[in-house]
Amino acid sequence: MKVIFLGPPGVGKGTVATRVKDKLGIIQISTGDILREEVKKESDLGKKAKEYMDEGQLVPDEIVIKIIKRRVQKEDAREGFILDGFPRTIPQAEALEGEIEIDKVINFEAPEEVIIKRLSGRRVCSECGAIYHIKNIPPKKEGVCDKCGGELIQRDDDKPEAIKERLEVYKEQTEPLIDFYKKRNLLVTVDADQELNKIIEDTLKVLKSIE
Ligand code: AP5
Secondary structure (H helix, E strand, O other), rough: OOEEEEOOOOOOHHHHHHHHHHHHHOOEEEHHHHHHHHHHOOOHHHHHHHHHHHOOOOOOOOHHHHHHHHHHHHHOOOOEEEEEEOOOOHHHHHHHOOOOOOOEEEEEEOOOHHHHHHHHEEEEEEEOOEEEEEEOOOOOOOOEEOOOOEEEEEOOOOOOOOHHHHHHHHHHOOOHHHHHHHHOOOOEEEEEEOOOOHHHHHHHHHHHHHO
């Protein structure tokens, strides 16, 4: 099963992907996570990507396309994957189309005010990347990851200026993908302004229908 999770920053793509992947026996490939790993390692790629990410801008297409082409060839991607955060531009979608056949694209939708609240309250584990929200999905102990005990931090791009920029970039460059995949009869919309368990249920319903 090869699926894409589409939707604005902060709509909950990563949260849903981490909770459905094991149930489906597939992996999650998040370009955001891969890039943040490179930033942490201070690799050449990471240094270059950080400038764009902190500003809320997209990393250039040629860089992310290369990352994804390599990643989907790996052994653990054989049974299938969720592409979380890729593609994000028409050139990325076209490059992907030339490489692999996608079974379904889930478009997660929520009002902008909900998204802004989710992003402003998000905290992530500095060790394992687990995602929390100070009010909606809090850890058992404030500031500490339930899964690994790591420190919870705020992402540099979750500051108000970068959030605003990311939402604008989404509208300009990523939203056109909704039509792109509608035309290919691949798009299904899931209401992401609901209780997390209901969103997971709706998502699994869509994905199990293509198994
Ligand atoms: P990336 O990491 O992909 O960021 P994003 O798309 O902006 O998405 P997020 O991870 O911010 O949001 P999400 O939808 O996964 O929401 P989450 O589950 O965390 O990318 C970061 C940067 O990397 C980009 O800006 C760009 O620079 C670069 N990049 C990445 N991919 C690229 C590409 N393809 N091309 C070019 N550049 C690329 O949830 C958000 C919050 O809401 C959390 O706090 C969560 O706890 C909470 N929450 C989730 N669901 C619910 C719910 N149902 N109810 C209440 N709260 C909820």
